[in-house]
Amino acid sequence: MSGRFGIGLLLFCLASLTIGGCASTPTNPDNSQNVSIGASFKQLGIGSNVSRVLLEISGSGFTTMTQDLDITNGVVRAEVEVPFGMNRVFALTAYAGQTALYYGADTADVSASAVTEVSVYMRPQVPMIKITPIYSSISSIGQEGTLSVEVYNVDSLFGISLRLEVDSSIIEFLSADAGGFLGTVENTLFFVQLYPHYLPVSYVMQGDQQPKGVTGSGLIATVRYVAKKVGSSSVTIDPAYLRLIDWQGNALPRQGQIYIENGEVEILGS
Numbered sequence: 001m002s003g004r005f006g007i008g009l010l011l012f013c014l015a016s017l018t019i020g021g022c023a024s025t026p027t028n029p030d031n032s033q034n035v036s037i038g039a040s041f042k043q044l045g046i047g048s049n050v051s052r053v054l055l056e057i058s059g060s061g062f063t064t065m066t067q068d069l070d071i072t073n074g075v076v077r078a079e080v081e082v083p084f085g086m087n088r089v090f091a092l093t094a095y096a097g098q099t100a101l102y103y104g105a106d107t108a109d110v111s112a113s114a115v116t117e118v119s120v121y122m123r124p125q126v127p128m129i130k131i132t133p134i135y136s137s138i139s140s141i142g143q144e145g146t147l148s149v150e151v152y153n154v155d156s157l158f159g160i161s162l163r164l165e166v167d168s169s170i171i172e173f174l175s176a177d178a179g180g181f182l183g184t185v186e187n188t189l190f191f192v193q194l195y196p197h198y199l200p201v202s203y204v205m206q207g208d209q210q211p212k213g214v215t216g217s218g219l220i221a222t223v224r225y226v227a228k229k230v231g232s233s234s235v236t237i238d239p240a241y242l243r244l245i246d247w248q249g250n251a252l253p254r255q256g257q258i259y260i261e262n263g264e265v266e267i268l269g270s
Contacts, residue, residue, distance in 0.1 A: 031083060031084045032083045032084060032110075033081070033082050033084060033110050033112065034080075034081055035080050035082045035110070036077075036078075036079050037055065037069065037076070037077065037078045037079070038076065038078075039075070040074055040075045040076075041074040041076070041134070042134055042135040044094075044102075044122050045122065045132065045134050046094055046102060046122060046134065046261070047130075047261035047262060047263075048074075048262075049096045049259060049260075049261065050071075050094045050096060050101060050102075051071075051096055051097060052068060052071075052094070052095040053068070053069040053071065053076050053092060053093070053095070054066060054067070054069070054092070054093045054095065055068075055080070055090070055091070055092055056089075056090075056091040056092075056093070057080065057089065058088070058091070059085055059086075059087055059088040059089060060085065060086075060087070061083060061085055062083045062085075065080065065082075067080060082110045083110070084110050084112065086109050087108075087109065088108055088109065088110050089105055089106075089107050090105065090108065090118045090120060091103070091104070091120075092105070092120050092122060096259070099126060100125050100126070101125060101128070102123060102124055102125060103122065103123060103125050104120040104122040104123055106118045106120050106121075123152075124152040124153060124217070125153070126152075126153060126256070126258075126259055127151075127152065127153045127155075127253045127256065127257070127258040127259065128151065128152040128258060128259040128261060129151050129152075129160075129162070129220075129242065129244075129258060129260055129261070130150050130151075130260075131147055131149060131235050131261060132147065132148040132263070133263065134261065134263050134264065135264050135265075135266070136263070136264075136265050136266070137265070137266045137267075137268055138171075138265065138266070138267050138268065139268050139269055140227065140267075140268075140269055141227050141228065141229060141267065141269075142227060143226070144174065144224060144225065144226050145171075145224070145225055145227070146222055146223065146224050146225070147222075147225070147265070148179070148220075148221070148222050148223070149162070149164070149201070149219075149221045149222075149223065149237070150218065150220060151181065151218060151220055151244075152217040153217060154215065154217070154244065154252060154253070154258075155213075155215050155252065155254070156213030156214070156215055156246045156247070156252070157181075157182070157215070157244055157252060158182075158205050158207075158213045158214075158245055158246050158247040159182075159202070159204030159245050160202070160203050160204070160220060160242075160245075161201065161202040161241065161242070161243045162200075162201050162220075162242045162243075163198050163199065163200050163201070163237070163241035163242075164198060164199040164201065164223065164235060164237060165197060165198045165199075165234075165235075165238055166197065166199075166225075166233045166234070166235055166236070166265075167197075167231070168196050168197045168228075169228060169229060170227075170228060170229060170231045170232065170233035170265070171226065171227055171265050171267070172225060173194055173199045173224070173225050174194075174224040174225055175192070175194075175223070175224045176199060176201055176221050176222065176223045176224070177190075177221065177222050178203055179203075179218065179219030179220045179221050180218070180219060181214060181218030181220055182203055182205050183205055183214075187205060188204065188206060189202075189203070189204050189205075189206060190202070190203050191203075198238075199223065200241070201220075201221050203220055203221065205247075207247065210247075211247055225265070227267045228267075229267065230267050230268070230269060231266075232264060232266040232267070233264070233265050233266075234262055234263070234264055235262060235264065236262045237262060239260060242258070242260070244258065
């Protein structure tokens with residue numbers, strides 16, 4: 001993964017979860033703090049695939065605590081009594097069924113004298129193609145916006161083709177540019193064509209009959225669009241048109257599946 005993509009991932013794709021505790025005094029006599037946890041999947045950059053979120057809290061002097069976070073309308077919430085101490089580790093795992101889609105962890109001190117805040121960056125743990133941001137809003141009709149198509153945890157990717165679909169009465173595609181994950185302009189081919197309701201994209205390395213491919217995570221395309229009227233539109237990667245291949249044309253991933261996280265754009269005003 002290039003340094004450039006890693007910075008973009010941290011700032012734009014992997015939103016933070018804030019865990020805030022009461023500020024001044026302990027809430028019970030056993031030297032622990034009542035920590036409130038709450039965040040929306042949209043803020044976390046997580047889509048609708050997630051069915052369960054597990055919180056684990058560990059540290060010296062107590063047994064690791066685990067708790068499933070309640071999920072209501074895409075918002076996760078919980079309250080946990082966390083023992084005072086240094087270097088408490090807060091870990092979050094988001095599951096689809098039994099598969100861990102995202103994982104993140106951070107360390108914080110918990111005391112009676114300060115608010116405890118923990119920023120957990122939820123990184124994909126499986127092969128995934130994702131719209132970033134998962135949710136974005138535009139304030140007025142005629143305003144332009146951008147979204148990214150990113151892949152995660154791929155092995156020996158030589159080429160990818162996909163189709164983005166939207167409600168073109170709400171937003172209209174304007175253009176798309178290669179993201180650079182597969183190489184430079186001189187060494188890759190990028191194809192895009194504008195249609196009323198969808199945007200086909202193809203991005204492939206130039207072959208020379210030698211094994212080649214890129215492993216890791218990176219940016220596939222940056223897409224520009226314009227707001228047409230007030231409303232909300234899904235930005236969908238149609239699985240029927242999604243294909244990832246290695247240099248010999250074999251489908252990727254070689255085992256398991258690639259998960260798709262779609263996006264949403266909302267136009268707020270006129």
